[in-house]
Amino acid sequence: MNMVARDTRIESHTIVVAVDNEPGVLARVVGLFAGRGYNVESLTVAETDKAAHTSRITVVTSGTPAVIDQIKAQLGRLIPVHRVVDITTEKPGIEREMALVKVACTGEKRVEAMRVSDIFRARALDTTHSSFVFEITGAQGKIDAYIELMRPLGLVEVSRTGIAAISRGPDPM
């Protein structure tokens, strides 16, 4: 059997991409995913070194192991891309996401929202007599769980940053 698609398990991978911060670089990355039919579960991008004009893109994607390999190779082909590192397999890393969560509630629900937020170490950034905006940071699963708990308490809307990732230990990516 030759078929590349031998292994059909769908895996989720977090890939960190160091790029030149030049116009259109994000469009190249996004266009690559759209054009070749790859999934984007989350994507974050920001300049990380102003002097060196480099930005860092963290993309969470899913596919079979062969597709994940193709995604990394295709990213590597883009001219402004310096490095591509798979935080899921190549280097153990830390992944964090931040979310802003708006809840509208009064009475007992309001107390419960405060209590749950306390357990999750979420901070209230904005308060009115009938609402909160909480900030929560953590692994994706923790944020998912927090949002689920907030839903019956009057969840209004959520803004999530997508995942940012970095490798463990003293070395750079």
Next chain:
Amino acid sequence: MNKQNMADGMEMTGSEMVVRALKDQGVKHIFGYPGGAVLPIYDALFQDNELVHVLVRHEQGAVHAAEGYARSTGKPGVVLVTSGPGATNAVTGLTDALMDSIPLVVITGQVATHLIGNDAFQECDTVGITRPCTKHNWLVRDVNDLARVLHEAFEVATSGRPGPVVVDIPKDVQFKKATYIGPEKVHHRTYRPRVDAEDETIRQAVRMMAAAKRPVFYTGGGIINSGPGASMLLRELAKLTGFPVTSTLMGLGAFPASDPQWLGPIGMHGTYEANLAANRCDLLVALGSRFDDRVTGRVDAFSPGSKKIHLDIDPSQINKNIRVDLPIIADAGRALRAMLRIWKEEKLVPDPALPQWWAQIEQWRGKNSLSFKNSTKVIKPQHAIDRLYALTRGRETYITTEVGQHQMWAMQRFKFDEPNRWMTSGGLGTMGYGLPAAVGVQMAHPDALVIDIAGEASVQMTMQEMSTAVQYDLPIKIFILNNEYMGMVRQWQQLLHGARYSHSYSEALPDFVKLAEAYGAVGLRAETPDELDAKIKEMIEVKRPVLFDVRVDPHENCYPMIPSGAAHDEMILSDGDDEPEVSEEGKMLV
């Protein structure tokens, strides 16, 4: 003291910089079409006496001409077009060049920076539109970046896996002044494609080769792109190992078709022996080829019993379609040189079982899969190509093609012994490629015999470039195998769609002889086999552009053929051969 040092540090306008940079990059010819947003550059060209500009009739023609120029010389092709429709018309050629790894530098004019995003006249988002069909592109908003970007553009287009790049230059940037920098001071900040593999990898590869009992070299366009040296090294390696050689459409000429080790092309319309060898081999050595779907057929049945070595300069090609055992990321020529060195160092010899393998191959070759039933009444397209080949032998001949049956027949029957002599649209399959490509080839090789083997349908897509050929006295020969059908479409409709010939008949064809004359070119026509040779000779002798209308059998099909979704050992060899069983999944494939 060379020119770039003189120009370096000089103050000049953006337009002057474009001309200067092109010359410093060694450019002699550019293909283009003026328009509002490139007028300043055209003005700078007007005042220059060195660059030769070829005025095409449509921007697609400019890009294909530049492709033909690049493929036949190994140098990058250069295109200059205006904004908006100039840029959008170039898109087909850019995509074609990207698929076939052809180095091009395409300069587009853009509306002035303050108008960008305003829906200005002849504005389009050129970098947005061309992002997926270029290797890289730039919009230069600041004249101070222009010289650097132009030099980087050449570096990116020509290094690593070659490809087309676009430099989009707003009109105000063309007028503004800045300090020019020469190419020797410019090196892309981060782009460093890998060109050499580890010795250890190469050593593993040659040991696998020496241990193989049924090996085959499957070579591709990567050998051609690496330069003529790579073709010579391939020949040396083939001689040293005694392995059979097949090639993709793009790789023809890297290994001489007249050599007994040549199996003919692989793939959908490849030879029986090439496809069977690929199917039954125990070691497949892919050299600068990419396991394209036209080559592999059904992937799960492709070369099922072999170990596979894959040499490619582009890491993304590894394991893309076919899982390989040993990837080698390197330039083809450099890796071939290392293979030869290590094979000799280790004093390796091919496995003693190799002659048995050759005996098997000779048996397959005995099928004579390219044979066809000739006729004395009607010109068979295969016969026309055979005669064209026979009557042009010994000349410096360059062949371009359009896309379809005629292209496959040309691939099968025209024997290329040298690289860079064969220009065809492989990956994208662009009808209309061949005529403008011939214009580009003839510009680069004014004394050579340049022939576009064409179909009557394809050639009408870019026919207007005959006017270009006439203007520049380019004696290109357009050899039209006129079967009055989009032949390959008709063939597929016959085999897959119950002979329902939906819109594949070339109705209302022009009289190609009169059309040639209207352009100021020479028109010829052959309707019977007995007049063919004399007309071909006439075509060769006349030193003007020729449209040659060769009326061929309208119903001839191109065989052998591996139907879509089938394996290499499920070939149809001729009409009336077992009716092809094309699965429903197979029909979905193109």
